[in-house]
Amino acid sequence: MSIGHTLLGLLESGPRHGYDLKRTFDEKFGQDRPLHYGQVYSTMSRLLKNGLVEVDGVESEGGPERKRYAITDAGITDVSQWLAQPEKPEPYLQSTLYTKVVLALLTGRSAADLLDSQRSAHLRMMRILTDRKRKGDLADQLICDHALFHLEADLRWLELTSARLDQLAKVVAP
Amino acid sequence: MIPEGSLLAAHDLRKTYGSTPALDGASFSVHPGEVVAVMGPSGSGKSTLLHCLAGIITPDSGTITYAGRELSAMSDAERSALRRSDFGFVFQFGQLVPELTCVENVALPLRLNGVKRKAAERTALEWMERLEVDDLGTKRPGEVSGGQGQRVAVARALAASPKVIFADEPTGALDSLNGERVMELLTEAARSANVAVVLVTHEARVAAYSDRDVTVRDGRARDMEHAV
Numbered sequence: 001m002s003i004g005h006t007l008l009g010l011l012e013s014g015p016r017h018g019y020d021l022k023r024t025f026d027e028k029f030g031q032d033r034p035l036h037y038g039q040v041y042s043t044m045s046r047l048l049k050n051g052l053v054e055v056d057g058v059e060s061e062g063g064p065e066r067k068r069y070a071i072t073d074a075g076i077t078d079v080s081q082w083l084a085q086p087e088k089p090e091p092y093l094q095s096t097l098y099t100k101v102v103l104a105l106l107t108g109r110s111a112a113d114l115l116d117s118q119r120s121a122h123l124r125m126m127r128i129l130t131d132r133k134r135k136g137d138l139a140d141q142l143i144c145d146h147a148l149f150h151l152e153a154d155l156r157w158l159e160l161t162s163a164r165l166d167q168l169a170k171v172v173a174p
Numbered sequence: 175m176i177p178e179g180s181l182l183a184a185h186d187l188r189k190t191y192g193s194t195p196a197l198d199g200a201s202f203s204v205h206p207g208e209v210v211a212v213m214g215p216s217g218s219g220k221s222t223l224l225h226c227l228a229g230i231i232t233p234d235s236g237t238i239t240y241a242g243r244e245l246s247a248m249s250d251a252e253r254s255a256l257r258r259s260d261f262g263f264v265f266q267f268g269q270l271v272p273e274l275t276c277v278e279n280v281a282l283p284l285r286l287n288g289v290k291r292k293a294a295e296r297t298a299l300e301w302m303e304r305l306e307v308d309d310l311g312t313k314r315p316g317e318v319s320g321g322q323g324q325r326v327a328v329a330r331a332l333a334a335s336p337k338v339i340f341a342d343e344p345t346g347a348l349d350s351l352n353g354e355r356v357m358e359l360l361t362e363a364a365r366s367a368n369v370a371v372v373l374v375t376h377e378a379r380v381a382a383y384s385d386r387d388v389t390v391r392d393g394r395a396r397d398m399e400h401a402v
């Protein structure tokens with residue numbers, strides 16, 4: 001995810017301090033991975049240098065200096081362009097799972113067991129996400145659903161591959 | 175051979191249809207209040223396992239124990255009585271009686287257990303409320319949508335306070351949003367009433383509502399927690 005564009009987008013509704021930006025980002029998009037302060041400040045200084053934000057005011061009530069940032073017109077244009085540009089669809093052609101299955105077949109290990117244990121690991125994660133979805137609000141539900149659909153796709157591939165292991169064995173390890 | 179604390183347990187079930195082995199040494203158990211998903215390829219024996227567990231069909235060999243009693247030692251009449259008093263069922267389709275209204279359908283298992291009409295319909299409506307279909311009371315199954323009918327069926331399965339619910343592809347005919355809603359309501363209701371659920375499904379997103387999953391392959395059940 002582009003942290004720069006996201007922070008910039010958050011500034012469109014009005015100027016904010018670095019701390020406030022971090023908190024809002026974590027709340028809305030951080031999920032299990034909050035931003036480090038270092039990331040926020042290095043990102044903001046890059047945006048400043050590129051003229052996408054400007055300093056809107058500085059406070060220092062006893063403590064360290066706190067800058068307030070505001071988005072510039074160039075910044076708004078940049079956010080628009082980012083939103084209008086479709087994300088590149090992931091081709092998913094470099095699959096660790098596929099590599100493991102083929103290696104298991106090549107080395108005479110049980111690919112079926114490997115697929116089975118991967119399947120349970122996936123289902124376990126799906127259970128955790130389902131539970132979280134059940135307890136969460138709409139935003140949580142949508143985030144969890146996104147993850148669940150991806151895991152489900154993996155699972156379907158695992159099942160298909162299980163059903164075709166004999167065929168695959170003939171192709172990769174004749 | 176019966177796992178400690180289990181409510182319903184099957185050991186080494188075998189069942190053959192002509193020359194087709196449907197179950198080939200399947201074992202299974204479920205605890206009170208536990209939701210177990212039964213997964214596996216088409217034709218692997220999931221429905222056969224479910225029907226055996228529910229006493230709908232009799233396995234050729236193997237034992238099934240429910241609350242300390244062996245199913246095979248019961249007479250047909252005792253087994254039907256047990257199904258009425260302790261088990262609830264949700265299937266993919268065609269399970270509601272078309273001539274009865276939705277509320278009469280939900281009240282039916284209670285009526286069969288001897289509950290008076292008024293009391294039965296009052297309980298039925300409470301369950302329909304929990305499943306958010308209480309406004310469909312006077313409609314007939316043919317006049318409601320697939321998802322609504324499925325929720326009516328879940329209400330019916332829960333209405334007679336069963337100890338075990340058997341569900342065979344309960345969301346099979348629904349879109350994913352409706353399917354998940356049915357699962358959410360079914361598992362929530364089951365957990366709050368300490369009902370065990372045996373849930374046959376091929377959809378991982380549905381199975382993710384369970385506490386545990388078992389995979390059936392070639393007539394044999396494998397507990398995925400203890401696998402590998």
Ligand SMILES: Nc1ncnc2c1ncn2[C@@H]1O[C@H](COP(=O)(O)OP(=O)(O)OP(=O)(O)O)[C@@H](O)[C@H]1O
Pocket residue numbers: 191194195196214215216217218219220221222223376
């Ligand atoms: N009444 C029957 N008469 C003859 N064969 C049957 C009967 N019921 C099931 N079978 C066979 O037994 C095997 C197991 O069937 P079962 O219905 O248990 O599979 P399943 O896992 O539920 O499949 P699906 O996912 O397609 O519902 C299959 O080979 C099936 O053809």
Ligand SMILES: [Mg+2]
Pocket residue numbers: 220221222342
């Ligand atoms: Mg079936």
